[in-house]
Amino acid sequence: MSKQGKGLWRRLEEVPREVLYLLIFLAIIVPTVSPIGLAVPISDEAKAWYNTVDKLPAGTAVFVDFGYSGGGEPELGPMAVATYHHMLRKKLKVIAMSTSLEGPLLFERAMAEVGPEKYGAKYGVDYVHIGYIAGTETAMAAVGKDLRATTTTDYKKVSLDQYPIMAGIKDASSFQLLICFTTGGDQSEGWVRQWVTPYKTPYIANVLALMIPTMLPYRKAGQLLSLTAGAQAGEVELLIKVPGRGIKSADVISVCHLLMVAFVILGNIAYYGRKASGG
Amino acid sequence: MFSLWIFSIAFRDNVFFKFAEHTFVGAAAGHNIVYGVDNVLRYGWTPFTKGALLYVVAFLLGIVLYTRYHKKYFWMSRFPLSVMVGIGIGLSMRATVTAEFIAQIQSTAALKILGVDAWTGFSNLLFIIIVLTVVYFFIFTFPSVHKGNLGIISKFARYAMMASFGYSFANALLSRFNMIFGRVDFLYTSWLPLPGAMVALPIVLILLAYAMIPAQKRPWPKPSKPS
Amino acid sequence: MSLFVRRQLPIIIVFITALLVMVDYFLKIEGTSPAVRDLQNWGIILTAFTLGFGAVNLFYLHTRHISRRTRGQWPFSIWLLVMIAAFSIVGVALTPASKEYSWMYNSTYFALSATIYSSTGFFIASGVYRSLKVRNLEAAILLLAGGATLLRNAPVLAANVPFLISLDSWLSAVPTTSAQRGIMIGASLGAIALGVRTMIGRETGFLGRLTEAERGR
């Protein structure tokens, strides 16, 4: 018995990886193909995110960093889209730049998804993108110090002077809010160092869930007004009542996490089973 | 649209993976060049043509950067590099002290232990204790502070950090599932409806299944020959 | 003399630029501001120049593969160089804001980077099965915190068991934030120390390879 038991436990502990992968794959595909529509609670951070944007009066200038890379698009894209819906509906003046090389292209993708014309928003009047600027923190510092001296054109190489939105925009002090969507710690932390510290610009950031813990100390010290992960896009979509990709992912995430919990339990049972049977 | 079948195969099988990887690396390098040129023109050339003549120095320095590939004159590339390093250090040092040292201490010190309800008080106290023990943990050069019973401080700090890593790890899982879902969702909603996808899908699935069969001998990614 | 130009001068440049940037921030002296503004813009331009390094390195490596006909490698090397050329030519000639470039980007680079990063998820997940185990007290704490967060991150559970949300906010607000803050304070000192060492020429990694004579110092 003991010998047989040991073998069983060992086999359970050393399940081929392929089996595990297949389970995860199924856990993702099944809810994607047939959504279940499980409930989504709205967290405090998502509310803080919504409120920070919502309380700005129409016409306020907001600075956005499209700082994520293609790899992070599935996670951060939905939140960027949801936030743009919100900002354009509120008639805020949204000026974006990118600290990530792929930013301008991802900006185009996001705008195609938002459809700014729904809100009567026009490029150059209500929103604009001033392009990728190399140097990460150097770029942030330069734009904060004097935006117009750093760049005179947008990402399409059109002079910024032609855009009505740029009237009165000079440096970091022209903006009432800074929003950063990023996959990089250098970016999310860099804005704290280069804008929040010297100019006291209110700042909210949307980052990969795995970056949240590292950013938490800034949040607690009040250097960030809201810190959300990409997965919270669904909650913001509910708040602004524009359902999108974020809410769709909630089912998948629920199922996957339940599977993970099962993995943990099974893994531990196998481990202790093997130990108990002297393996 | 060829990129999509790469997805299915990217996590298994040698040749396809290698092909995808080389496409990725090549595209990334090309993309970098494109934006490098774009930035040099927009932020350097435009002001230069508008009369900021000093920018010519930046151009020269930029070109000198490429001497690093020269056997004899590689040291010249140190000048532009030192300008970049200098700016970087200056920018980070000036703000790090305020943002990550002073502000963090200040925010910790501002926590109230007394005069709040018991649970908040306890949480705040725990918070302060963890901050202090973790900072203590990272004191390396005075061995006497970790001797004997004082060792328990570092131990406690390690436990606290483990809790935070557990939290981070769970969050990382969330991140990755989101990404996988993003791809699957894209395949399902944007790609499947396309003409031809219905023909391609079974082929991809068969390839995938094939790749799975000799699984023991073909772990992903298959070892590429060290070159 | 030459050693001075090669080794000491770069360090002096670092020192001066860093000092200038810091002085401009802490003491508002008339005149440094425009200089620092230009300096920062130069920094952007220089960084933009460095974006070509990757391509140059790849070019060296892969032309070698091609000329040696490295088995199982050289056709890929050619393909890689073709990709670099295609991206650069289309991107520079038609500008990166063009439709053609967008299409190229979306169908190759974007799809691949999203895929490659997401595939690591499978590894983490099997890591969960195999190694998230109660081996000792440290691992137990890690497992408890991780497990609670896992439960919370499943929206369906969180919606039905509100206790999970408050447990999770406590976990994130108290042990996680405080431990990370402790690490952050330590790391900020590390960053400052690195800055100091570089400014006074004790950290010379950025100089790249040193010749024999330079190392002798």
Add this chain to the structure above:
Amino acid sequence: MLIALWIFIVGCMEMAKKKLPQFRKIAGLDALPEMVGRAAEMNRPVHFTTGLGELTGTVAPQLVAGLAVLGHVSELAAKYGVKIVYSVYQAQVMPLATEIMKEAYIRAGKPDAFNVEDQIRYLSGEQFAYAAAVQGFAERERPAANIMIGPFYAESQLFAETFFRVGAIQLAGTARGYQIPFFAVVCDYLLIAEEIYAAGAYLSKDPVQSGSIQGQDLGKLVAWILTFIGVLATAAGSPIIINLLKA
């Protein structure tokens, strides 16, 4: 504050030239002899790698720390007669690593046992190509121990899982906060964040690094005291420290 820190760091670096500071015990390092010993018993190799990053970037100190540990592990491996393989991502590290390992073998009295070609493997300067190659090595040679110290990125997850599966006992350390949790979950021994610098300085006995760490420690002491007094002052109802810090 910045000036005070500056004085601490420079002062300690000068002092360290005369007398090296003492270090506290670093738990992970004590495990190294056991790890190498196990490899000797099992007659399997030890694998070492330092992650991504360049010697010219901001992560350079992490690489340097990793290389210092490499020297130590190589010496141990040479003594026990275990083969150690170092997987390199950065071409520029190759000559440095060769020198370090050669010296380690000489210190152990076995200069002939070192084979550069076989033991230092350059695995391309591309993240996922490097990751794939390291995983391939793990599957083929099934090392008994795996040591990863340096700046790691997304490949950390792949490495930790793969080496765990082939049964290697692992020591990992990085100062990149995002990757520490993966190591914490999977690896047997862990160096957390700044610990790798201390480990590197301790093993290499380099006065600049050691002195700088001592200077930082003084800074931490200041942080400690400020926080402590600040908390007490707040509890007593006085915002004195907080106001002091705002100034």
